[in-house]
Amino acid sequence: xxxxxxxxxxxxxxxxxxxxxxxxxxxxxxxxxxxxxxxxxxxxxxxxxxxxxxxxxxxxxxxxxxxxxxxxxxxxxxxxxxxxxxxxxxxxxxxxxxxxxxxxxxxxxxxxxxxxxxxxxxxxxxxxxxxxxxxxxxxxxxxxxxxxxxxxxxxxxxxxxxxxxxxxxxxxxxxxxxxxxxxxxxxxxxxxxxxxxxxxxxxxxxxxxxxxxxxxxxxxxxxxxxxxxxxxxxxxxxxxxxxxxxxxxxxxxxxxxxxxxxxxxxxxxxxxxxxxxxxxxxxxxxxxxxxxxxxxxxxxxxxxxxxxxxxxxxxxxxxxxxxxxxxxxxxxxxxxxxxxxxxxxxxxxxxxxxxxxxxxxxxxxxxxxxxxxxxxxxxxxxxxxxxxxxxxxxxxxxxxxxxxxxxxxxxxxx
Amino acid sequence: xxxxxxxxxxxxxxxxxxxxxxxxxxxxxxxxxxxxxxxxxxxxxxxxxxxxxxxxxxxxxxxxxxxxxxxxxxxxxxxxxxxxxxxxxxxxxxxxxxxxxxxxxxxxxxxxxxxxxxxxxxxxxxxxxxxxxxxxxxxxxxxxxxxxxxxxxxxxxxxxxxxxxxxxxxxxxxxxxxxxxxxxxxxxxxxxxxxxxxxxxxxxxxxxxxxxxxxxxxxxxxxxxxxxxxxxxxxxxxxxxxxxxxxxxxxxxxxxxxxxxxxxx
Numbered sequence: 206x207x208x209x210x211x212x213x214x215x216x217x218x219x220x221x222x223x224x225x226x227x228x229x230x231x232x233x234x235x236x237x238x239x240x241x242x243x244x245x246x247x248x249x250x251x252x253x254x255x256x257x258x259x260x261x262x263x264x265x266x267x268x269x270x271x272x273x274x275x276x277x278x279x280x281x282x283x284x285x286x287x288x289x290x291x292x293x294x295x296x297x298x299x300x301x302x303x304x305x306x307x308x309x310x311x312x313x314x315x316x317x318x319x320x321x322x323x324x325x326x327x328x329x330x331x332x333x334x335x336x337x338x339x340x341x342x343x344x345x346x347x348x349x350x351x352x353x354x355x356x357x358x359x360x361x362x363x364x365x366x367x368x369x370x371x372x373x374x375x376x377x378x379x380x381x382x383x384x385x386x387x388x389x390x391x392x393x394x395x396x397x398x399x400x401x402x403x404x405x406x407x408x409x410x411x412x413x414x415x416x417x418x419x420x421x422x423x424x425x426x427x428x429x430x431x432x433x434x435x436x437x438x439x440x441x442x443x444x445x446x447x448x449x450x451x452x453x454x455x456x457x458x459x460x461x462x463x464x465x466x467x468x469x470x471x472x473x474x475x476x477x478x479x480x481x482x483x484x485x486x487x488x489x490x491x492x493x494x495x496x497x498x499x500x501x502x503x504x505x506x507x508x509x510x511x512x513x514x515x516x517x518x519x520x521x522x523x524x525x526x527x528x529x530x531x532x533x534x535x536x537x538x539x540x541x542x543x544x545x546x547x548x549x550x551x552x553x554x555x556x557x558x559x560x561x562x563x564x565x566x567x568x569x570x571x572x573x574x575x576x577x578x579x580x581x582x583x584x585x586x587x588x589x590x591x592x593x594x595x596x597x598x599x600x601x602x603x604x605x606x607x608x609x610x611x612x613x614x615x616x617x618x619x
Numbered sequence: 620x621x622x623x624x625x626x627x628x629x630x631x632x633x634x635x636x637x638x639x640x641x642x643x644x645x646x647x648x649x650x651x652x653x654x655x656x657x658x659x660x661x662x663x664x665x666x667x668x669x670x671x672x673x674x675x676x677x678x679x680x681x682x683x684x685x686x687x688x689x690x691x692x693x694x695x696x697x698x699x700x701x702x703x704x705x706x707x708x709x710x711x712x713x714x715x716x717x718x719x720x721x722x723x724x725x726x727x728x729x730x731x732x733x734x735x736x737x738x739x740x741x742x743x744x745x746x747x748x749x750x751x752x753x754x755x756x757x758x759x760x761x762x763x764x765x766x767x768x769x770x771x772x773x774x775x776x777x778x779x780x781x782x783x784x785x786x787x788x789x790x791x792x793x794x795x796x797x798x799x800x801x802x803x804x805x806x807x808x809x810x811x812x813x814x815x816x817x818x819x820x821x822x823x824x825x826x827x828x829x830x831x832x833x834x835x836x837x838x839x840x841x842x843x844x845x846x847x848x849x850x851x852x853x854x855x856x857x858x859x860x861x862x863x864x865x866x867x868x869x870x871x872x873x874x875x876x877x878x879x880x881x882x883x884x
Binding site: 343344347349350351352379489490491492495496497499501504505 | 684688691695761762763764794797798801802804805806807808809812813
């Protein structure tokens with residue numbers, strides 16, 4: 206089993222009365238009023254330090270993602286974050302859970318930037334292609350919800366073809382027309398970096414991933430209990446396409462807070478957890494359900510109880526005990542964490558766990574403590590799990606002796 | 620408002636080019652008139668449409684996508700949408716016709732008349748979308764929470780209360796109803812997202828039809844000032860503003876709208 210240290214990079218200074226004062230953390234949250242770029246300078250640098258620390262401790266991957274116009278996650282460009290990480294990290298793979306391909310014009314920009322990341326990092330890139338949330342895609346970037354998914358699929362296929370093609374080609378698509386497709390550089394990993402598709406539970410994504418042999422990463426923040434039905438749906442799609450239930454073709458996100466005792470966990474992590482669920486997820490529901498974003502097939506298959514639970518989770522002011530009982534955050538002593546994560550691995554059959562050891566407004570020293578204990582006491586217990594399966598969704602051409610940032614000569618000696 | 624015994628509009632299908640089938644609702648007798656519906660589609664009873672059926676032979680094509688989103692695959696943009704309506708009217712043998720459209724249907728009516736000026740003889744645009752001015756923007760219809768829809772769509776609270784009865788919290792969600800609603804709204808979004816301006820202002824002067832623009836004086840969705848923009852852009856146009864009505868003026872004040880249409884025709 207593999208563990209990836211995943212950062213959402215929230216803005217940690219949303220005011221205490223945030224829910225009452227602002228209708229949504231996303232789309233039209235006033236930047237001039239709430240975002241302080243000088244504080245933001247410290248925030249970005251701390252967040253990058255935390256990811257780099259995870260690399261030092263031997264996490265398999267470090268993860269970043271893409272969101273726009275919000276206080277929930279400060280990475281409109283995941284590639285800029287991954288580029289910042291590429292030089293100071295040595296072994297962790299760069300799990301880039303952007304790029305929302307439909308937002309890039311032309312989409313070969315994605316092929317170019319991801320190839321740059323793969324080459325700079327010595328073949329450490331995992332290329333994630335999410336559709337993107339409705340807030341990011343149709344509200345912030347003005348994409349048409351009626352055509353978003355078709356445009357996205359066409360873009361992903363163009364990127365993959367650009368990476369694989371032996372020679373320049375013309376592309377006459379519905380959404381992109383290019384006379385000469387011939388991106389430089391090409392990726393170091395051949396034929397291309399592994400493709401991960403982060404999903405929010407759309408049924409057509411399951412079949413697409415199973416058919417194309419892409420990894421499916423279910424990004425729910427509402428715990429493994431609710432995720433069960435979604436992951437069962439994915440595994441059924443895998444069966445339908447005659448493929449093996451290899452746990453490494455699936456990923457899942459889980460928030461974790463480790464302490465000596467459950468009471469200590471509450472002391473250390475409750476403020477940060479409440480900040481995440483009650484401020485960072487305070488999204489106006491109108492931005493979650495634009496017409497056409499959720500397909501008719503998904504609406505027909507969605508389980509009413511699941512719809513209701515998700516809507517409630519977004520809408521209500523949660524308490525710490527609700528967050529922990531429902532498994533949104535696994536918090537407690539090491540044994541508790543190991544038991545619950547075993548349950549996640551078993552019930553969802555996921556080989557790739559994206560763990561959020563930072564969430565909300567957690568202070569850096571708590572983040573480092575949580576990270577250190579997870580690396581020392583949890584990861585070793587899961588190393589042999591799923592060992593019989595081959596992970597075909599992981600970088601395999603990574604350079605064993607990559608270039609390191611060189612010591613710079615004194616200016617006078619140049 | 621008329622007493623209607625049976626739904627005046629009957630669902631039919633018409634073969635158009637390429638072997639496609641187009642849904643067209645028909646009803647009434649008299650000279651032909653085309654009704655282009657707004658985002659809520661063709662409804663069982665509609666005070667204005669029902670009244671029009673008493674003196675016209677009404678043809679009401681259902682916009683592509685409303686019953687099957689796959690229909691939108693070959694209607695990629697506003698020009699292909701106008702072409703689709705031209706195909707439908709061609710199949711129905713309707714030349715030199717009177718077209719009445721409300722809201723999204725008003726936008727289509729104006730686009731049809733601008734793309735195919737010889738097809739449309741008279742044009743009635745009721746609270747049409749299609750134009751944009753930064754000083755008085757059209758509200759983001761797609762970001763209006765459902766509980767606030769009545770306030771945005773209606774000025775007449777009584778009519779709003781009739782059309783939007785309070786939801787039954789205990790009822791199981793009607794999935795097929797939701798699917799119908801989503802298909803309609805997705806189809807509308809294809810031509811209105813994120814801003815309902817596909818360049819109509821640059822083509823309004825192609826319209827040859829004698830045109831009447833009708834707005835509710837208290838339209839909170841499309842500011843009534845757009846009436847003047849339509850009137851100044853279309854060579855032969857006039858406007859009527861109806862007091863006490865909002866964006867749903869044809870259902871809020873059907874008698875007044877009908878009178879305005881009668882005077883105009």
